Amino acid sequence: MSRPARLIAAVALVGVLGACAQLPRHDIVTGPTKAKPLPPPTPASNGSIFQAAYNKPLFEDRRPRQVGDILTVVLNEDLAATKSSGSNASRDGSVGFSPTAVPDVLGDWLGDQTTDLSGSNGFQGSGDANASNTFTGKITVTVMQVLANGNLKVAGEKRIGINQGTEYLLFSGVVNPRMISADSTITSTQVANARLEYYGDGYIAEAQHMGWLQRVLLNISPL
Template sequence: MRLSIRLALAAIFLASGCAQIPQSSLAGEPEWIEIPLPPEPRANGAVYQPEAGYRPLFEDYRPRMSGDLLTVVFNEQVSASKNSEVNADREGASTFTADTAPLGLEKLAEYGLDISGSSYFEGSGGAEARNTFSGTLTVTVLEVLPNRNLRVRGEKQIRINQGTEFIRFSGIVDPREITGENSVLSTQVADARIEYIGDGYINEAQTMGWLQRLLLNIAPY
């Protein structure tokens, strides 16, 4: 008896743990970059030490190497709508009358065959979605591609009483689209992945329970 109770409690705890289905990050997992340290300055008394790394006097601060920072300005406004309508109509009729009949079956010739049928189908559907996302996020250059484009990724975590909010972004940036303020519009980023999710009990309250999802999948209606 005790074993059955323990098994039932274990099943309940396991089911409660599966209430939130884990999902992989849309923007990808964080990637850490190992930037080699510059060599030690030479003890020659010179102020100019090119081996220790330098930036030319008239060069701007746009990112050019792995580890550089870039600010992404979100200005996403997506609107989509779709409407469809279909209808079909079909009718058919068939009549058969025998002029002659075999001997002994003359009465059957008096009964003809008359068949008719019709079918009609009509359906319609529509969908509409509107999304707006604005703000800024500073990302890190992960890789400089052979064509000088930059592969970037970044995230921001905001902890509040009800949980943690995650803002993640990744994509490919053309250096020519970067402004003098070291920023780029999200609409000018190729293969952009924008993710805004959260955890905590408020997010769990907006998720369908595991039993409801199970019944939804097996329900015949």
């Protein structure tokens, strides 16, 4: 094999190893995060005050209820879990044998023998595990779909460019419109099937990742 061919093969091998060593990022929030509002129906001129095509009740707050409406989700996630376990077991035993009188047929040999056995076994183990997760903030989402039971499927994203990197915040879930407050806000703890994703890119985020060669060596290391 010629030298240029060997060089190309080496570069290809390095690229393959680098691609295999990359840690894939699995998207938590999938699907679109924005939707256009539905076109309004053609109003029917059936009265000067009451219109049959008007779908907003007169004595009700203007809360999100249609595709394209927006509401604000107050992120207030504070999760903590603690687990502790322990066990203790022990066992002791002893056996003694010291004959004081033996038949003459056995002679003095058995009378001089003594037996003393003892043993013990013990086990003790314990384990602890702690986890804590806190996330606060706000994100405004869009109603993507109105389900058959009236619940709202919402999704939204927020992008913030900082220097040479971008921070991404994505959210999706299902909201009961009755839980939406008058100012069109709802806490994230009241959202069903909530999915929250926060990540960033750029050289600052890249500096926090292990190099591809280190990841390759970590994967093949037997230790």
